[in-house]
Amino acid sequence: MDEIKLLGIHTEPLSLPxxxxxxxKVPSAGGIAVFSGVVRNExxxxxxxxxxxxxxxxxxxxxxxxxxxxxxxYPIHAVSAVHRIGDLQIGEEAVIVAVAxxxxxxxxxxxxxxxDDIKESVPIWKNQRFSDGSAEWVGV
Amino acid sequence: xxxxxxxxxxxxxxxxxxxxxxxxxxxxxEALSAASAKHSSPDGRFATVLARSSILVDGQQAGHHAAxxxxxxxxxIIEILPPFAGG
Numbered sequence: 001m002d003e004i005k006l007l008g009i010h011t012e013p014l015s016l017p018x019x020x021x022x023x024x025k026v027p028s029a030g031g032i033a034v035f036s037g038v039v040r041n042e043x044x045x046x047x048x049x050x051x052x053x054x055x056x057x058x059x060x061x062x063x064x065x066x067x068x069x070x071x072x073x074y075p076i077h078a079v080s081a082v083h084r085i086g087d088l089q090i091g092e093e094a095v096i097v098a099v100a101x102x103x104x105x106x107x108x109x110x111x112x113x114x115x116d117d118i119k120e121s122v123p124i125w126k127n128q129r130f131s132d133g134s135a136e137w138v139g140v
Numbered sequence: 141x142x143x144x145x146x147x148x149x150x151x152x153x154x155x156x157x158x159x160x161x162x163x164x165x166x167x168x169x170e171a172l173s174a175a176s177a178k179h180s181s182p183d184g185r186f187a188t189v190l191a192r193s194s195i196l197v198d199g200q201q202a203g204h205h206a207a208x209x210x211x212x213x214x215x216x217i218i219e220i221l222p223p224f225a226g227g
Contacts, residue, residue, distance in 0.1 A: 037227045053226075054149075054150055055226075056149060056219075056221065058199070083226060083227075094226075094227060095226065095227045115227060118226050118227055119224065119225070119226050119227040120224065121224065122224060122226050123149070123221055123224055124224055124225065124226030124227075125149065125150035125151065125222060125224065125225055125226075126225040126226070127150070137150060137151035137154070137189075137222060137225070138225040139192075139222070139223035139224070139225040140151045140188070140189055140192055140222050140223060
């Protein structure tokens with residue numbers, strides 16, 4: 001699908017400017033929605049030091065399915081979705097999604113759906129390491 | 141009985157203390173029960189993770205427990221995927 005500009009799961013830090021640029025300069029698109037999910041320093045009142053992300057070898061294929069589904073539902077003219085794995089520090093981007101559509105409402109909605117669907121259906125796991133030295137798997 | 145491969149991911153790998161193991165079983169339910177028995181512990185960690193995981197057999201979704209009576213074949217790969225937590 002030509003609309004997909006960047007798609008992947010990476011061990012190196014993600015670049016917000018690169019993801020944004022990848023969906024820019026599409027003459028037919030008047031609204032670009034960008035979401036970045038970053039590592040937060042607390043979870044339910046407990047201090048978080050680091051998040052360890054791992055994924056299934058097929059995770060990229062599932063990510064592509066999520067993006068293709070959104071392309072089938074919204075007038076997306078350009079889209080990028082990237083996810084990071086490895087050990088991430090506070091403030092680092094774990095996921096970035098950018099969607100360019102003719103108008104803002106569909107760009108917001110499509111971006112929102114892609115982020116929700118990534119959380120729901122892409123086999124990525126998060127090990128949360130707390131300031132007190134303990135750790136837990138998110139969602140288990 | 142078929143010899144099958146169980147492949148554990150993330151929390152399941154941690155609870156099993158291994159990423160992969162082989163065992164003999166006739167059905168999916170039998171294979172998962174055998175794995176549960178093998179990895180049982182006082183805190184029931186493995187069973188808890190397993191109950192919340194989705195199961196793939198040779199890459200195909202076997203549902204949570206919808207296909208427990210699935211008859212296994214030689215070298216089937218059963219993957220245990222804990223709840224996803226991307227983003």
